[in-house]
Amino acid sequence: MSKIQYIFVLVLLLAGQARADEWAWKDTAWESGFTIAAIGDWIQTDHIADCPDNPPVLSSKCPFGYHEIKIQRIIGIHPSRASVNEYFTAVIIGHAVISNYLPIEYKVFNWNLNLRRIWQVTTFTIEVDVVHKNYQVGIGFDF
Numbered sequence: 001m002s003k004i005q006y007i008f009v010l011v012l013l014l015a016g017q018a019r020a021d022e023w024a025w026k027d028t029a030w031e032s033g034f035t036i037a038a039i040g041d042w043i044q045t046d047h048i049a050d051c052p053d054n055p056p057v058l059s060s061k062c063p064f065g066y067h068e069i070k071i072q073r074i075i076g077i078h079p080s081r082a083s084v085n086e087y088f089t090a091v092i093i094g095h096a097v098i099s100n101y102l103p104i105e106y107k108v109f110n111w112n113l114n115l116r117r118i119w120q121v122t123t124f125t126i127e128v129d130v131v132h133k134n135y136q137v138g139i140g141f142d143f
Helices: 003-015 025-050 081-101 115-136
Strands: 106-108 111-113
Touching (some): 081 115
Antiparallel strands (some): 106 111
């Protein structure tokens, strides 16, 4: 089993121990936003995987000199497209599973926290930031 498969199985096992609270339309909106941003990151990471150089250098095939450090421990320094596809499939499915099982009301020191919303907003913001930074260095959205 690859690292991605182990992580996916672990997420599913841990999610099975949690309970799902009611799902609201705002949860769907935030989850959809995260999924769209993750797909954008997926497309950009596919461009990195297509680059023959490691790390990518400026060339006609790779018009950017950037490499995603954040995930190279999981999918390798120069990932294959298959590794990229497995990673983002696991991320999108795992995120939805975790979101579903996080409680919407969690009490900490007399504060009522919506852990699901905190998780969704934080991960959405991080993913949008990654896509934006990739775009700034020239990694587009060609299909």
